[in-house]
Amino acid sequence: MMSKALIPLAVSAIVFFCLAMSFAQEDHARLDNYVFEKPAMPPALFDHDAHNEKAGIDDCAICHHVIENGKLSEFETSEDRPCVECHGLSPSAENAIALRRAYHLRCKGCHLDRESGPIMCGGCHSRGV
Amino acid sequence: MDALAENKVRIPSMAGSSAKLQAVDAGIETGLKGLTPAKITEVISRVLSAETGARLMAYFSACTHCGLCSEACHFYLSMDGDPAWSPMGKVKQTLWEMVKKKGRVSPAFIQRAARIAYTECNLCRRCSLYCPIGIDVAYLLSVVRRICHALGVIPLYLQDTVNSHSATFNQMWVKADEWVDTLQWQEEDARDEIPGLRIPLEKEGAEIMYSVIAPEPKFQAGLLYKAAVIMNTAGVDWTMPARPGWDNSDMAMYSGDFEIMGRLKRLYFETAVRLRVKKIVMCECGHAFRSIYDTGNRWLGWRMPPIETQHAIDFYHELLEKGRIRIAKKFQPLVTLHDPCNMVRGFGLHERARDVVKALCENFVEMTPNREYNYCCTAGGGVINCGPPYKQTRMLGARVKALQMQTAGAKIVIAPCHNCHSGLEDINQHYRLGLHIRYLADILYEVMEKPGAKELSEQEAA
Amino acid sequence: MHELYMIVSGPMMWATCVVFSGGVIYQLGRLLRLLLRKERSLLSYMSLRYSLRSIAHWIIPFGTLNMRRNPLITLVSFSFHICLLIVPVFLTAHVVLWEEAWNISWSCLPGPVADGITLVVPAACIFFAWRRLRRPEVRFVSDPADFMFLVLVALPFLSGFYCCRHWPGYEVVMIVHIVSGQALLVSLPFTRLAHMILVWFTRSYMGSEFGAVRHARDY
Numbered sequence: 001m002m003s004k005a006l007i008p009l010a011v012s013a014i015v016f017f018c019l020a021m022s023f024a025q026e027d028h029a030r031l032d033n034y035v036f037e038k039p040a041m042p043p044a045l046f047d048h049d050a051h052n053e054k055a056g057i058d059d060c061a062i063c064h065h066v067i068e069n070g071k072l073s074e075f076e077t078s079e080d081r082p083c084v085e086c087h088g089l090s091p092s093a094e095n096a097i098a099l100r101r102a103y104h105l106r107c108k109g110c111h112l113d114r115e116s117g118p119i120m121c122g123g124c125h126s127r128g129v
Numbered sequence: 130m131d132a133l134a135e136n137k138v139r140i141p142s143m144a145g146s147s148a149k150l151q152a153v154d155a156g157i158e159t160g161l162k163g164l165t166p167a168k169i170t171e172v173i174s175r176v177l178s179a180e181t182g183a184r185l186m187a188y189f190s191a192c193t194h195c196g197l198c199s200e201a202c203h204f205y206l207s208m209d210g211d212p213a214w215s216p217m218g219k220v221k222q223t224l225w226e227m228v229k230k231k232g233r234v235s236p237a238f239i240q241r242a243a244r245i246a247y248t249e250c251n252l253c254r255r256c257s258l259y260c261p262i263g264i265d266v267a268y269l270l271s272v273v274r275r276i277c278h279a280l281g282v283i284p285l286y287l288q289d290t291v292n293s294h295s296a297t298f299n300q301m302w303v304k305a306d307e308w309v310d311t312l313q314w315q316e317e318d319a320r321d322e323i324p325g326l327r328i329p330l331e332k333e334g335a336e337i338m339y340s341v342i343a344p345e346p347k348f349q350a351g352l353l354y355k356a357a358v359i360m361n362t363a364g365v366d367w368t369m370p371a372r373p374g375w376d377n378s379d380m381a382m383y384s385g386d387f388e389i390m391g392r393l394k395r396l397y398f399e400t401a402v403r404l405r406v407k408k409i410v411m412c413e414c415g416h417a418f419r420s421i422y423d424t425g426n427r428w429l430g431w432r433m434p435p436i437e438t439q440h441a442i443d444f445y446h447e448l449l450e451k452g453r454i455r456i457a458k459k460f461q462p463l464v465t466l467h468d469p470c471n472m473v474r475g476f477g478l479h480e481r482a483r484d485v486v487k488a489l490c491e492n493f494v495e496m497t498p499n500r501e502y503n504y505c506c507t508a509g510g511g512v513i514n515c516g517p518p519y520k521q522t523r524m525l526g527a528r529v530k531a532l533q534m535q536t537a538g539a540k541i542v543i544a545p546c547h548n549c550h551s552g553l554e555d556i557n558q559h560y561r562l563g564l565h566i567r568y569l570a571d572i573l574y575e576v577m578e579k580p581g582a583k584e585l586s587e588q589e590a591a
Numbered sequence: 592m593h594e595l596y597m598i599v600s601g602p603m604m605w606a607t608c609v610v611f612s613g614g615v616i617y618q619l620g621r622l623l624r625l626l627l628r629k630e631r632s633l634l635s636y637m638s639l640r641y642s643l644r645s646i647a648h649w650i651i652p653f654g655t656l657n658m659r660r661n662p663l664i665t666l667v668s669f670s671f672h673i674c675l676l677i678v679p680v681f682l683t684a685h686v687v688l689w690e691e692a693w694n695i696s697w698s699c700l701p702g703p704v705a706d707g708i709t710l711v712v713p714a715a716c717i718f719f720a721w722r723r724l725r726r727p728e729v730r731f732v733s734d735p736a737d738f739m740f741l742v743l744v745a746l747p748f749l750s751g752f753y754c755c756r757h758w759p760g761y762e763v764v765m766i767v768h769i770v771s772g773q774a775l776l777v778s779l780p781f782t783r784l785a786h787m788i789l790v791w792f793t794r795s796y797m798g799s800e801f802g803a804v805r806h807a808r809d810y
Contacts, residue, residue, distance in 0.1 A: 040683045040702060091694060101690050108691070115593040120765050121684055122757030182629030183622050187793050190618070191786035194737050196729035197657055197664070205728070212731030221732050258809055259657045261649055261668075262790050263797035423804070432635050477806025501807050502656060 035084045035099065044107070044124035055117070063106060154518045156285030157243055163281060164236045172279045173232030181272060188264045189228060192217065198266060201259035203504045204249055207528035214526070216256040216266040219245050223273045243282045246273035248519040249526070252383070252510035253470035258501060271385070278385030286516025290380040295389050298396055299376035301343035309371050311346040315353040323582050326361045328353070331404065332368035338406040339367050340397070342378035342414045344547060352412065355574040362579055363453040374400030377411055379420035383511025387428050394425030401436045408437035410444045413568050415471030415546035416509060423475060442472060442545050445569055446481040449488050455578040459491040465539035467496065467553060468503035469546035486543060489572050496537035504530045506544070508552020524559040527552070531560040545569045592762055599769045607773040614780025615788055622792065637795065638803035645798020646791065648810035655810035671715035674708045678748065684755065709752045713745040740784060747772035
């Protein structure tokens, strides 16, 4: 009984793991930059939970937002979709904000607004470790 | 590239003491007596504000003080790289300070500035080929000369020629009757060789007005003779003015007395108009060409000379090319050619000069550097006209020129310019080079066919 | 740090842009005004063909006699000027800033290349300073400002290199980097660094006089 009950749990764990793999490398300390061809810098340091706890961010939509007809959707969020789905590698007619710019505006922009968090290259794209 | 570096035969430099050479010059001494600091400041400000503009501003704002102009200058090279002789070095000791201090400089400064601008730069523009920015250092030093002129601090000998220009419209106090006498004397002599030869005076409507500079009637009358033979043999419809306006030399251009320069050039062009000629042909003189083609015409408001003006090099080229002069037997000894700054950097006649030389001479060798890059004769720009007080400096500054001529290996140096001719002759004697400096006309006269000429006896020819 | 960064990258950057472009316009205006008021006749000697001939010879390495005579200076000067212009424009970190602010973007220098050529500039400055001190003809025409300009030019590149390596304390150096770059831009139109603007005119004029009037080479 016990083992049968564990199967769906194990499957969903594996699925989750695979999904997680596609968004982040195994150590969650850095963002996954697989979509960038020949990235110029190391991926940004980012520990999702620690960051949000420290920054006091509860609202997923701050980052994982969904824009519909030019408006921020009130109910929908996009944790289940890779950013690149909307923010292409280069600006397009549908979305003028390319992926790299989206990341920079999102992270650095917020850090500047709150006067907290890294604002210079090395703060996130650390060459160490 | 530089003769100085390549040359095997060393001519010792005497540059060590040269920077301290102090000439005694009555013109400069007298001028200094009348100076007060207030007058100096007033004159400098006036010249700078009234007569300079975008060029001066751009040159001073853009000069990066890189020193790359230095090796262009024969004075700098001859003085063993003493920086006080480099083009920008000379500007630094003169105009640079005047501009920086807004004209507040001492009489002693003006004395040094006058010496540098008048006697230590030939305005030959070789440094214009070396400056990456495109700064015309010769222009900057002529601004200094203009200031010194306005202050009345001018080398005596140079001012004397300007006075002569002012009083007689020629450079050498040649009197009106002396001029006509000399032409008639040369005509008479030449008729012994070519019967029927004429030096047509005041012939209105002639095709060509031939003009010379005052040193020709004064002490090189033979050149008038040779010119007459060339003109008559080629069957040129020519004339020479009998009245003032015949001399196109212009030391006022070099002393900074542009007002007199303007008077000279106006009379000169008006003489050509009076004679209703189609064009002016001028003798082998460089600065005179600069004065009518580049400087004087502009002062008068002519973008280009109002009447076509042809230098002797170009004129001989035309006569030879059209077959109006034929060569009997080419000149045999090895010759080399000195490119005068005003004919080459001033008018690009270097290839034509070579064509003429090769048409006349069997054996020609280049001196190095040549064409636009040729070293200055160290006499031009009015420097030789500043006279004996500065001759020693001029000879020291010509060391690289002496080396260059010596290295070329030819004993005969053709210099199609009066100033160059005299300068090179001084160098030849000072450095005991054993050269013969010749005009193109000398050689052309010697080798040309002279149909109808009487055979001269050896004695007469000599 | 945030506040400081905001000030230097915001209002100070705007001020720099205004002073720089204003200075360039002012200098060009002054040149044009002097030309029209006092030396208008010079305009009649200007020739496009010979201006371009002159500029072409002087912009191509070893295109002139003096460059061929001084190969080392030619190499250093050309590397210096090329890197001076390329690095700030094509460095990834700078392109990202343009992208953030204006949503415009262009290709970037690969990191190692950028690192290498960034150092060319201060290295050339050291060479120039050495030459200025060592060669009498250059020392004679040098004044203290000439050495200051070399420091002024080298500083943004040295500090920029430091920041690129994320060496310790680079955040402070970054502020130095931005401010020194701004100082360079601000001083450009008003000092002899203005040769960047004026050289095109002086060369064109020399080229025109030599080519169209004097029928001779000026290179």
